[in-house]
Amino acid sequence: MSALGYAAIAAQAGAVVVGAPLLTGWMRQVRARLEGRAGAGTAQPWRDLRKLLRKEPITAAGTGPAFRVAPALLVASTLVVAALIPLVSTATPISGHADAILVVGLLALGTVTLALAGLDTGTAFGGMGSSREMTISALVEPTILLAVFALSIPAGSTNLAAIISGAAEDPARLASPAGLLATAALAVAVLAETGRIPVDNPSTHLELTMVHEAMVLEYAGPDLALVELGAQMRLTVLLGLQASLFVPWGIATAGDSWGSLLLALAVLAVKVAALGALLAAAEVFWAKLRLFRVPELLAGSFLLALLAVTASYFLGTGGGIL
Amino acid sequence: MSLLRKIRGTGRVAEPAPPRPKDEPPAAARELGGSAQVRCIDAGSCNGCEIEIGNAFGPVYDAERYGARLVASPRHADVALVTGPVTRNMAEPLRRTVAAMPEPRLVIAVGDCARDCGEFAGAYGVQGAVGDIVDVDLEVRGCPPRPEDIVAALRTVTGR
Numbered sequence: 001m002s003a004l005g006y007a008a009i010a011a012q013a014g015a016v017v018v019g020a021p022l023l024t025g026w027m028r029q030v031r032a033r034l035e036g037r038a039g040a041g042t043a044q045p046w047r048d049l050r051k052l053l054r055k056e057p058i059t060a061a062g063t064g065p066a067f068r069v070a071p072a073l074l075v076a077s078t079l080v081v082a083a084l085i086p087l088v089s090t091a092t093p094i095s096g097h098a099d100a101i102l103v104v105g106l107l108a109l110g111t112v113t114l115a116l117a118g119l120d121t122g123t124a125f126g127g128m129g130s131s132r133e134m135t136i137s138a139l140v141e142p143t144i145l146l147a148v149f150a151l152s153i154p155a156g157s158t159n160l161a162a163i164i165s166g167a168a169e170d171p172a173r174l175a176s177p178a179g180l181l182a183t184a185a186l187a188v189a190v191l192a193e194t195g196r197i198p199v200d201n202p203s204t205h206l207e208l209t210m211v212h213e214a215m216v217l218e219y220a221g222p223d224l225a226l227v228e229l230g231a232q233m234r235l236t237v238l239l240g241l242q243a244s245l246f247v248p249w250g251i252a253t254a255g256d257s258w259g260s261l262l263l264a265l266a267v268l269a270v271k272v273a274a275l276g277a278l279l280a281a282a283e284v285f286w287a288k289l290r291l292f293r294v295p296e297l298l299a300g301s302f303l304l305a306l307l308a309v310t311a312s313y314f315l316g317t318g319g320g321i322l
Numbered sequence: 323m324s325l326l327r328k329i330r331g332t333g334r335v336a337e338p339a340p341p342r343p344k345d346e347p348p349a350a351a352r353e354l355g356g357s358a359q360v361r362c363i364d365a366g367s368c369n370g371c372e373i374e375i376g377n378a379f380g381p382v383y384d385a386e387r388y389g390a391r392l393v394a395s396p397r398h399a400d401v402a403l404v405t406g407p408v409t410r411n412m413a414e415p416l417r418r419t420v421a422a423m424p425e426p427r428l429v430i431a432v433g434d435c436a437r438d439c440g441e442f443a444g445a446y447g448v449q450g451a452v453g454d455i456v457d458v459d460l461e462v463r464g465c466p467p468r469p470e471d472i473v474a475a476l477r478t479v480t481g482r
Binding site: 050207218220221284 | 325326329332333334335336339353354355356357359381384386387388389391392393394395397398400422423424425426
C-alpha cells in the first residue's frame with residue numbers, strides 16, 4: 001500500500017508537469033482546426049519551454065524579491081496541489097491532508113504571488129493586470145470553496161479524497177440538484193481562475209484587455225518558462241479536479257493494484273483531454289466579456305454555488321455534517 | 323449553431339505547406355529549436371506591411387504551424403519584425419525594444435521601406451533604414467511584401 005501510495009503521488013505530480021504543456025498544445029490544436037488552420041502541433045508548448053530555458057535570464061531594472069521568487073513559488077504551490085488532490089488515487093499517504101480549504105488556499109497563494117510580481121515591476125500594465133487579477137480572484141475563490149462545500153455536505157468532510165471516494169460509491173449524489181449546481185458553479189470559477197475566454201483571453205496582444213498577460217509582460221527567458229509552465233499546470237490541475245469531483249470513476253482507491261493505478265492514469269489523461277477539447281471548442285463560439293461584466297458572471301456562479309450548498313443542506317439524503 | 327455549420331462547411335482553409343526554404347538560417351536561429359516568439363514593431367510604416375503580416379498569421383498562410391507565434395512583449399520575443407522606414411521619433415524606441423529582448427535575438431526587416439527607406443527615402447522625418455539603427459539578420463523584399471515571403475523568412479528562423 002505504501003509503495004503504491006507514493007507511486008500514485010509521483011504519478012500525479014509527474015503527469016501534471018509533463019501533461020500540462022501537452023494539454024495547452026492540444027487545446028491550441030483543437031482551436032486551430034476549428035478555425036480552419038493547420039496548427040503548430042501538440043508538442044509546440046514543450047518546444048517553447050525548451051527554448052525559453054536556454055535563453056538569457058533578464059531581471060528588469062528596479063524589480064525586487066517579489067518579482068524574482070514569483071515564478072518558482074507559482075510552480076511549487078501548483079505542484080503541491082497536484083500531489084495533494086486525488087487525481088489518480090484517493091488512497092495516497094498524504095490524501096488525509098487534501099483538504100478543500102488548503103487546496104483553494106494554495107491556488108490563491110500562486111495568484112497573489114504573481115499579482116505582487118506584477119506590481120513589483122512598477123509598470124502601468126503590470127499594476128493594472130494585478131488589480132484586475134485580484135478583483136477576479138476575490139470573486140472566484142469563495143465560489144470554488146462553496147462549490148466544494150456543497151459536495152462535502154453529503155460526504156460529511158471537506159477532505160477531497162473522502163468526497164471523491166464517497167461520490168464514486170454513491171453516484172446519486174452527483175445527479176442531485178446540489179451536485180449539478182455545484183458542477184456549473186465550479187466550471188465558471190475554473191474558467192475565471194485559469195484566465196480562459198469569457199473572462200480573459202490567453203492569446204491577446206491588446207494591453208488594455210489583458211489580465212494574466214499584463215502581469216507577466218516583464219518576464220523573460222527561464223523565468224518566463226516557469227510562469228508559463230505554472231499557468232499551464234494550474235489549468236491542468238483545475239480541469240483534473242473538476243473531472244475527479246464530477247466524474248469520479250476510474251480513480252484508484254485503497255487496496256487497488258499497480259494495474260488499476262496505470263488505468264487511473266490513462267483515465268485521467270482521457271478525462272482532462274476531453275474537458276480541454278470541450279473548453280477549446282467552446283472558446284471558438286464565445287467572445288470575451290467586457291471587464292465590467294465579469295463580476296456579474298462571477299456573482300452568478302457564486303449564486304449557483306450558494307444554491308448548491310442550500311440544496312445540499314435541505315434536500316440532503318442524510319448523513320450531513322450537522 | 324449556424325457557426326457550427328459554417329465551421330463544418332468551410333473545413334480546412336490553410337494552404338498545403340510549401341517546401342522548406344533553403345536559405346542558411348542565421349546563427350542565433352539555431353538555438354531556438356523550432357520555436358520563435360515574434361514581436362511586431364512599426365517604426366513608421368504605412369501599415370501595408372502590417373496587413374500582410376496579419377495575413378501571414380491568418381488561417382490561409384498559418385505561420386503558427388511552423389512554430390512562430392505573435393507575443394505582446396519584447397521580453398517574451400525572439401524575433402522582432404520591424405516594418406517601415408525608421409522615423410526620428412521611433413529610432414530610440416526601436417533601439418530600446420530590441421535591447422529589451424533576451425539573447426539570442428533576431429531582427430527581420432520587413433518590406434522595402436525597412437530595407438532601404440523605399441518610397442520615403444530622403445523624407446524630412448526619416449532617420450534611415452532599419453539596418454542603420456539596429457543590426458538586421460534577415461530581410462523580406464516587396465512593397466508590400468508577399469505573405470509567402472514573410473512566412474518563408476519566419477520558417478528560416480524556426481527551421482521547420
